Amino acid sequence: MNRYLAPHVASMPPSGIRKFFDLVATMKDVISLGVGEPDFVTPWTVRESGIFSLEQGQTMYTSNAGLFELRDELAHHLSITLGLSYNPLDEILITAGASEAVDLVMRAVLSPGDVVLVPNPSYVSYGPCATLSGATVHYIPTHAKEDFRLRVEDLTQAYTPKAKLLVLSYPNNPTGAIMSREDLLPIADFVAKHDLLVLADDIYSDLTYDGTHVSFASLPGMHDRTLFVSGFSKSYAMTGWRIGYVAGHKDLIAGLTKIHQYTMLCAPIMGQFAALEALRSASEARDEMVAAYDRRRRLMVHGFRQMGLECFEPLGAFYVFPDISKTNLTSEEFAEQLLKEELVAVVPGTAFGPSGEGHIRCSYAYSTEQLQEALKRIARFVQPRIS
Amino acid sequence: MLTEEDRKLLKLIEKDCRLTPEALSIQTGLMPEYIAQRVIEWEKEKVIVDYRPLINWDRTGDVSVSALIEVRVLPQRGYGFDKIAKRLQKYPEIKSLFLMSGGYDLALLIEGKSMQDVALFVAEKLAPLEHVQSTATHFVLRCYKQDGVELMGEEETLQRLVVSP
Numbered sequence: 001m002n003r004y005l006a007p008h009v010a011s012m013p014p015s016g017i018r019k020f021f022d023l024v025a026t027m028k029d030v031i032s033l034g035v036g037e038p039d040f041v042t043p044w045t046v047r048e049s050g051i052f053s054l055e056q057g058q059t060m061y062t063s064n065a066g067l068f069e070l071r072d073e074l075a076h077h078l079s080i081t082l083g084l085s086y087n088p089l090d091e092i093l094i095t096a097g098a099s100e101a102v103d104l105v106m107r108a109v110l111s112p113g114d115v116v117l118v119p120n121p122s123y124v125s126y127g128p129c130a131t132l133s134g135a136t137v138h139y140i141p142t143h144a145k146e147d148f149r150l151r152v153e154d155l156t157q158a159y160t161p162k163a164k165l166l167v168l169s170y171p172n173n174p175t176g177a178i179m180s181r182e183d184l185l186p187i188a189d190f191v192a193k194h195d196l197l198v199l200a201d202d203i204y205s206d207l208t209y210d211g212t213h214v215s216f217a218s219l220p221g222m223h224d225r226t227l228f229v230s231g232f233s234k235s236y237a238m239t240g241w242r243i244g245y246v247a248g249h250k251d252l253i254a255g256l257t258k259i260h261q262y263t264m265l266c267a268p269i270m271g272q273f274a275a276l277e278a279l280r281s282a283s284e285a286r287d288e289m290v291a292a293y294d295r296r297r298r299l300m301v302h303g304f305r306q307m308g309l310e311c312f313e314p315l316g317a318f319y320v321f322p323d324i325s326k327t328n329l330t331s332e333e334f335a336e337q338l339l340k341e342e343l344v345a346v347v348p349g350t351a352f353g354p355s356g357e358g359h360i361r362c363s364y365a366y367s368t369e370q371l372q373e374a375l376k377r378i379a380r381f382v383q384p385r386i387s
Numbered sequence: 388m389l390t391e392e393d394r395k396l397l398k399l400i401e402k403d404c405r406l407t408p409e410a411l412s413i414q415t416g417l418m419p420e421y422i423a424q425r426v427i428e429w430e431k432e433k434v435i436v437d438y439r440p441l442i443n444w445d446r447t448g449d450v451s452v453s454a455l456i457e458v459r460v461l462p463q464r465g466y467g468f469d470k471i472a473k474r475l476q477k478y479p480e481i482k483s484l485f486l487m488s489g490g491y492d493l494a495l496l497i498e499g500k501s502m503q504d505v506a507l508f509v510a511e512k513l514a515p516l517e518h519v520q521s522t523a524t525h526f527v528l529r530c531y532k533q534d535g536v537e538l539m540g541e542e543e544t545l546q547r548l549v550v551s552p
Contacts, residue, residue, distance in 0.1 A: 015552065017550055017551065017552050020550050021548065021550040021551070024549045024550050025549065032549040032550060034550035034551070035547050035548065035550065035551050036551045036552050037547060037551060039545060039547070041545070123552065124552045125552070173552075291395065291398075295399070295414035295415065296414075298413055298414050298415070299413050299414055302413045345549060347550060368414075
């Protein structure tokens with residue numbers, strides 16, 4: 001029946017993560033460091049709020065843009081936490097997770113022939129979403145020696161006059177890299193000079209371990225050039241609720257809303273009420289989770305360095321991205337052999353693009369005990385291969 | 388005043404006092420020597436008062452009885468409630484002792500081997516004390532949560548995918 005599939009879908013490669021998931025699914029007693037979601041359950045007060053909304057019979061559609069109360073609270077939250085100013089009336093759209101927001105941005109602004117610039121390694125969905133819009137992706141390699149930050153020199157090299165959109169995703173999945181204000185300013189100059197639009201995927205912005213996150217949209221002149229995407233999944237352990245949002249200039253948000261109203265209609269109402277509660281009362285629970293990630297992050301970096309592997313110190317998100325090239329294995333070989341020999345699942349760096357070669361992504365959204373056991377097994381696997 | 392780093396360190400020790408200075412160092416980025424020294428200081432200052440596990444005795448099959456006792460006392464001139472509280476805290480049967488606002492003055496948490504044990508303590512030791520005006524004993528039927536730890540019910544198990552983006 002493949003003949004019925006549109007050619008651009010038929011030719012789209014499946015996610016590298018999916019391929020590895022299928023392999024892991026066939027094995028038992030595996031310690032997995034492959035999960036890209038928190039190991040915490042949504043804070044009780046947030047869950048209770050979702051339950052209460054159901055008890056109150058809140059089971060209908062909301063407006064396309066989402067509950068006004070939530071947008072209003074979000075505008076306030078973004079203002080005090082990141083110094084961003086958005087009008088809740090027409091500059092914020094609530095989506096079914098940040099993933100929908102990414103898709104909406106791509107579909108709303110890209111036309112066939114346009115080019116999207118994506119630093120690499122990067123989250124798996126940017127490329128396919130751009131492809132579905134008929135655009136072409138130019139990956140910009142980033143490197144461990146540069147702390148996986150995007151350098152304006154590399155951006156210049158990848159640039160083409162057909163480029164319309166630049167994706168910035170920091171803190172980064174899979175590297176854990178962040179970009180400081182000093183790192184972002186030359187990028188902002190470049191963006192203004194070449195009249196680019198930026199998709200800032202700030203989904204991990206609350207999970208930073210060295211100062212406060214700087215949002216690209218907060219830089220001078222970048223408010224209108226940025227579509228700010230984020231959500232509740234990572235900050236408040238709410239992956240399954242599917243609540244994200246996108247904020248930006250009202251003309252752009254109006255365009256995104258048109259697609260959203262025809263395809264998604266609105267984000268789930270129960271999740272919207274829960275998200276509202278998260279903003280109002282779960283900051284302490286969020287901070288406790290962040291503190292726990294920070295401790296585990298140090299444990300993981302220390303563990304990999306003790307093994308003799310180079311490990312870039314991630315300052316955001318909940319992943320470490322150690323360099324395994326010393327073992328003379330490719331990322332995929334490393335991940336497959338580690339899984340078979342030591343029953344530890346990690347994700348090959350190449351699942352996040354060609355620049356991920358030589359690395360593996362290990363999530364530390366696990367208990368300290370699990371992480372210690374996994375590190376022990378990985379060390380047993382690595383030692384004979386590097387000595 | 389505690390620094391933010393010290394506060395984090397204390398919270399970590401409060402959660403798991405088995406962690407060595409080396410293990411704490413890896414997780415916090417603080418030097419192990421600093422942590423060891425700080426712990427000694429906190430022990431001296433009685434900031435860290437004791438190290439002990441939280442045991443759910445209900446699971447051991449051992450039978451014991453706890454009771455919450457409300458006590459009304461006459462405050463003493465010049466001492467308020469402190470003098471009687473200092474005396475009460477010497478009794479090993481009293482596990483916790485609080486000065487309360489509201490309808491009574493002191494709340495005591497008592498443990499004994501049996502209800503009779505507790506009743507005898509109240510009748511023979513607590514109630515006859517000078518300045519104690521009245522007592523009301525409430526026996527604990529079941530402990531659901533203690534020191535922030537849920538003791539009852541099934542643990543919430545995460546049903547996460549083994550690999551996800």
